[in-house]
Amino acid sequence: MKLVRPKVFLVGETRVDEGGLRAYFDHLGVPQWQTDAPSDAERIVEVMGRLCYRSFEAGLNPNVTKVRKGNKAYLDNIIQVGHGSVLEHAVLNFIFADVSRVVTHELVRHRAGTAISQESLRFVRLDTLSAYAPMHIQENEEGMTIFTRTLEQLEAVQRELARVYAIDDEPGFSVKKQLTSAFRRVAPMGVATTIGWSCNLRTLRHVIEHRTDPHAEEEIRYLFGEVFRLVRERYPNVFSDYEMEMVDGLPWVKTAHGKI
Ligand SMILES: Cc1cc2nc3c(=O)[nH]c(=O)nc-3n(C[C@H](O)[C@H](O)[C@H](O)COP(=O)(O)OP(=O)(O)OC[C@H]3O[C@@H](n4cnc5c(N)ncnc54)[C@H](O)[C@@H]3O)c2cc1C
Secondary structure: OEEOOOEEEEEEEOOOOHHHHHHHHHHHOOOOOOOOOOOHHHHHHHHHHHHHHOOOOOOOOOOOOOOOOOHHHHHHHHHHHOOHHHHHHOEEEEEEEEEEHHHHHHHOOOOOOEEEEEOOOOOOOOOOOEEOOOHHHHOOHHHHHHHHHHHHHHHHHHHHHHHHOOHHHOOOHHHHHHHHHHHHOOOOOOEEEEEEEEEEHHHHHHHHHHHOOOOOOHHHHHHHHHHHHHHHHHOOOOOOOOEEEEEOOEEEEEOOOOOO
16 A cells, blocks of 8 residues: 555647748748747647737738737737637647546546546556545544555455455456456545546646636645646746645636636
8 A cells, every 4th residue: 555646747748840830831921930939839829829810920911010929928818818729729648647536537527628548447457556645634643544544454355356356367358357347346436546638728727727726626636736837837828827826735726817
């Protein structure tokens, strides 16, 4: 039995194809156009947004006499006016490890703009159990003793069932799968597992806002606090309107421009 905390791995992100983008600007007649975006994701969002009005430079569209300069100014305006759809062009790929089934069950409720791959506890046998200990448990010595003892007992149950059914000697994989699935029914909801979660930047803003809110559950607040710290550094212009306040030891990420 091991006590764990959620871990965030950013394993993929949208990348610009420089040749393709250059060819588009040649086609449009602005081969010299450049921006100061700190990441490819923010550059793609700016390009997709600007192409709507051809607002790469003044006069390219005769109706446009003035354009905002720079990626930050451009994205600030997109966020202020709520044109969140352009943020959907950039996608990030995360792996969240050591997260409970409590967290994964909450996370999969976010359907719009996500892709999900969840560790299968029909295939992956729970020979050890890891879990996150919530603050109220950690702060109470007796509560902590009951919590860890229960996890140890449930871990022993998993090994006992594996022995009773001699699963290691079972040659058929489909039988192993049926048994593993049967055993998981007596594993706790707090069992730590892994989920692959991809989302676009519009979705990510929505989920950070909702899941760091003090009304959200503690472990998912911790998880999205960690996600926010990571993405705020990497995509500063997408999150520059966000403010962070600590509530109950966890970040509450707020903005005047919610759900764009
Ligand atoms: C603090 C907290 C407490 C919660 N408590 C409960 C609870 O007790 N019980 C419970 O069942 N759930 C609960 N939830 C989950 C909540 O109801 C949502 O299911 C979850 O937050 C997903 O958010 P979303 O609905 O914005 O969907 P997302 O998939 O994140 O969608 C983002 C937005 O896209 C739009 N959208 C998405 N799908 C559709 C659609 N099919 N049709 C029209 N518009 C769509 C909506 O505007 C939506 O807000 C809770 C969530 C939080 C944050």
